[in-house]
Amino acid sequence: MTTEPPEFTLDGATLTCAQATAIGYGQARVSLGATDRAETAWRSARSLTGPVYGRTTGVGANKEVPVHDRGLDLLRSHAGGAGPLIAPEQATAMLAIRLNQLLAGGSGVDPALLPVLAEAVNSRAYPPIRKYGAIGTGDLTALATTALCLLGELPWSGPRFPLASADALPFLSSNALTLADAALATTALHDLLTGTITVAARSWQAVSASLEPLIAEGPTATTLTSLLPPITPARIQDPYGYRTFPQVHDAALNTLKSAQSTINAHMNAAGENPVIKDGRAWHNGNFHTGPIALQLDALRAALVQTATLSTARLATLMDPAHTGKHPFLAADEGGSGALILEYVACDALATLRQLATPVTLAGAVLSRGVEDHAGFATQAARACLAAREPYTVVLACELVAAERAPAAVQPADGNLAAELDLAVSRLTCARAGSAPE
Numbered sequence: 001m002t003t004e005p006p007e008f009t010l011d012g013a014t015l016t017c018a019q020a021t022a023i024g025y026g027q028a029r030v031s032l033g034a035t036d037r038a039e040t041a042w043r044s045a046r047s048l049t050g051p052v053y054g055r056t057t058g059v060g061a062n063k064e065v066p067v068h069d070r071g072l073d074l075l076r077s078h079a080g081g082a083g084p085l086i087a088p089e090q091a092t093a094m095l096a097i098r099l100n101q102l103l104a105g106g107s108g109v110d111p112a113l114l115p116v117l118a119e120a121v122n123s124r125a126y127p128p129i130r131k132y133g134a135i136g137t138g139d140l141t142a143l144a145t146t147a148l149c150l151l152g153e154l155p156w157s158g159p160r161f162p163l164a165s166a167d168a169l170p171f172l173s174s175n176a177l178t179l180a181d182a183a184l185a186t187t188a189l190h191d192l193l194t195g196t197i198t199v200a201a202r203s204w205q206a207v208s209a210s211l212e213p214l215i216a217e218g219p220t221a222t223t224l225t226s227l228l229p230p231i232t233p234a235r236i237q238d239p240y241g242y243r244t245f246p247q248v249h250d251a252a253l254n255t256l257k258s259a260q261s262t263i264n265a266h267m268n269a270a271g272e273n274p275v276i277k278d279g280r281a282w283h284n285g286n287f288h289t290g291p292i293a294l295q296l297d298a299l300r301a302a303l304v305q306t307a308t309l310s311t312a313r314l315a316t317l318m319d320p321a322h323t324g325k326h327p328f329l330a331a332d333e334g335g336s337g338a339l340i341l342e343y344v345a346c347d348a349l350a351t352l353r354q355l356a357t358p359v360t361l362a363g364a365v366l367s368r369g370v371e372d373h374a375g376f377a378t379q380a381a382r383a384c385l386a387a388r389e390p391y392t393v394v395l396a397c398e399l400v401a402a403e404r405a406p407a408a409v410q411p412a413d414g415n416l417a418a419e420l421d422l423a424v425s426r427l428t429c430a431r432a433g434s435a436p437e
Contacts, residue, residue, distance in 0.1 A: 012104030024093030037105025045108025071168025081130030081141035091126030106270025125158025136375030185384035241312030289377030
């Protein structure tokens, strides 16, 4: 019996990272909520007089140049991305996020476009978007490509819509693809960080680590306490991989929570320039993604911290002083056993460290000096997507070693065993870049 996927009502106010991810992977459909804010903005935009950036003027350094009906030229000139095509889940999540933003009101785009975008999302029609073409001040190439698909100038399997010239820049003025990447990445990282606690619990058992560090207040210590049976500690104090894990991992969980809160806010905001509000056009910098970039930079740094403790625990699992077994968990004296896991994990950790390089230290001056700053959240989101794989590898190495625990250690009880199965499923999904269950 086939179960119908859930349906999320997009209302311009309540879309979450988890929902955007489910939509992106085709695990949920969308329906339209109230369209009154979009309709009000559209009527206001049609009644505007005087210069309005991108509607009656050029863009960038051409902001003072009067133009008339040049929107379609703008789309054609901006659809010049490069590199490989993005994945279907990225494109679908982007369409859903842009639709949700339009429902928030502020763009002034023809509201007749809204059900067309919903149809594209639900039919899994995705435009041929190239990877490169944004620096965190608007996903211009991605959305220009989408607009040309709607106009029938580029091939795709989705519906067509006669986007008006005046609607060109308002449709482009968004970071929907950057937000889609950020939502996909943080949803996967949420599952990985949750699974990390379960994997650490198995290592805790394997080396008979002390439960005293779990006196710390916070979700990591609380979860570990619920997973672990009573343990007679083998040492008065364990290495930092165990002793400071609650503090380090809680920092990662808190950073993730903060990042998702910021992403959610931007997915449900009118980020257009200009924004149509109270009957007029407000020229602004709402499109800037500096807050998102800062959050995602912090998140990748936090991933490195908690992954480093995973490799530290892995090192103890190779050590007879902690396991009571032959070095490297080998079957016989002098064997290499699971030694290679340390190499693999440290390789992945080195990659993770590279990906943690802050994008917010970068800068750009474009369009004849008019656009003299950039957020680079686009690159931060891509780095978070890329971080899924090495973080998964680090964690998987620890889990493989922990499962070769000494015979004296009892098998995982029902609660921990179930959580281990779930953690393995999450590791598999994250490694493949597929949707979490």
